Structures are given as C-alpha cells and as structure tokens.
Amino acid sequence: MEKLKGALVVGFLRLFALLPWRAVQAVGAAIGWLMWKLPNGSRAVASTNLSKCFPELDAQAHQHLLRQSLMDIGKTLTESACAWIWPAQKSIDLVREVEGLEVLQAALASGKGVVGITSHLGNWEVLNHFYCAQCKPIIFYRPPKLKAVDELLRQQRVQLGNRVAPSTKEGIISVIKEVRKGGAVGIPADPEPSLSAGVFVPFCATQALTSKFVPGMLTGGKAVGVFLHALRLSDGSGYKVILEAAPSDMYSDQVETAVAAMSTVLEKYVRAYPSQYMWSMKRFKKRPAGEAKWY
Secondary structure: OHHHHHHHHHHHHHHHHOOOHHHHHHHHHHHHHHHHHOOOHHHHHHHHHHHHHOOOOOHHHHHHHHHHHHHHHHHHHHHHHHHHHOOHHHHHOOEEEEEOHHHHHHHHHOOOEEEEEEOOEEOHHHHHHHHHHHOOOEEEEOOOOOHHHHHHHHHHOOOOOOEEEEOOHHHHHHHHHHHHOOOEEEEEOOOOOOHHHEEEEEEOOEEEEEEOHHHHHHOOOOEEEEEEEEEEOOOOOOEEEEEEEOOHHHHOOOHHHHHHHHHHHHHHHHHHOHHHEOOOOOOOOOOOOOOOOOO
C-alpha cells in the first residue's frame, strides 16, 4: 500500500510539472481556495496560528489573511512539484531579483563555515536550487514519510553537486562536520524541536519553541550565518531571493540571546510577507509551562 501511495504522489507531482507556469500557480491557488472554503485540518491549524500570532486582526482581516495564506500554500505545493521534477536551472531562471548576494559571497570568501538559514516562508525548494548554484552545501531536511517521495527528493535536491542530510543523528553530525571544516550547509530554522533541543523565545506576539542547533554552530566565530528566502513576486512571474547577514547577537554564547536574535530575523520576514508562511504547519505544538495546547 505504501508503494502505491508513493507512486501516486510522484505521478501527481510529474503531472503538475508538465503544466505551463501560470497554470501551475492557478491550480495551486485553486487548491488553496478549496482548503479555505471547505472544513479541513490545515485550515483549522492555520486559523489558530494566525489568531495567536496576529491578535490585532479583526474577523474580516483574519479571514482575508487566512484565505490568502492557504492559496499561497497551495501555490507552494504545485510550484515545489515543478522544482522537484524540472532540471534545476529551470527553477533558478524563475529568480527574477536578488538582494544581498554580496553577503553570501563575502561569507563564502571568509574561509569559515557558512550556515545558510531559512524557514518555511516563500518557496524553499526554489531557494535550494539557487543556494546550491552558489556553492555546494549540505542541505538539512526532514524526510517525508513515503519512501518513493523521499527517494525523488534526494535525487532532485542534489542536481547541482551538493549533498543532503536527513534530520537524524548521522545527518546532524555530517552537517556539523561540514561547517567545522569550512564548508557550507543549509538549514530550515523553524521546525519545532524537542524541548531539550530548543528554548522558548518571542515570535509574532507569542512564544515559540525554537532550535538551539543553528545558533550553536555560530558560537565561537568559526562559522558565518546568512539568512536566505525566496519570496513569490506579486505578479506571479517568479521570485525574489533576499539574503541577509546573521546579526551579531546570533554569535553570542548566551543561548537564549542567540536563539532570540534568530527568531527576530525570521519574524521580520514573516511579518513582511505574512501570507507566504506555511501557517498550516503545527509550529506551536509545545507550549510554555502552564499554557494550554493550541491544537
């Protein structure tokens, strides 16, 4: 049964990749609109997250952002299918604007390890190809449950000569070793960690359990941190990649200071492009002591 599910999912991904670009986005938007219109778990989670993270919104504004967020999530799904199936350069060609490339170039020229930091904002699959075209990083990721999909992603995410590392003990070790020897890695900073691997820090009007792993690699000055995001352009023509140097507080040996500094940068981008964040992700499952669960 798992093989059948995997084959069906991969088949649908290949079908999406055959569509013209505007059709890819239109289908994604339609999927998202249905997610907004019909009762489902993703809509419920996204609505909860938005109400907690943007408590200042009235009911109408909340529904507007919820609708747009789910439509953008639908677009990310179909656009990512293309990024997984197409040759990498075809996705890279959709990057119409780049801001801050000199930050990454300086980091790569520093002779230190480079930690590329991103989040579930915009399209991280297109970003993966862009980043891997600049260097040959190890990309850290959480393997999907279906083996066929995992095999596809492992194959497609290394088209440009980079490597991937699953979020296992072995994968973590390989990422750390790569940074220590002066190599580059790419890590999403917003998946919720275990309680022992994170600390609660401010994020969009709430507290979010946030990983200590990324800031920990910057401690001691042996690595340089660079934030990277690929944001969807409003005209639907492609993406703008924005790169930014990690702030000085992220290099602090005080864990909470460093993690909070990382969270502040992530929040800045989420607030600037709120509908492009994956609000359907159960980002806030674990709550501070005494606070009720959200989901």
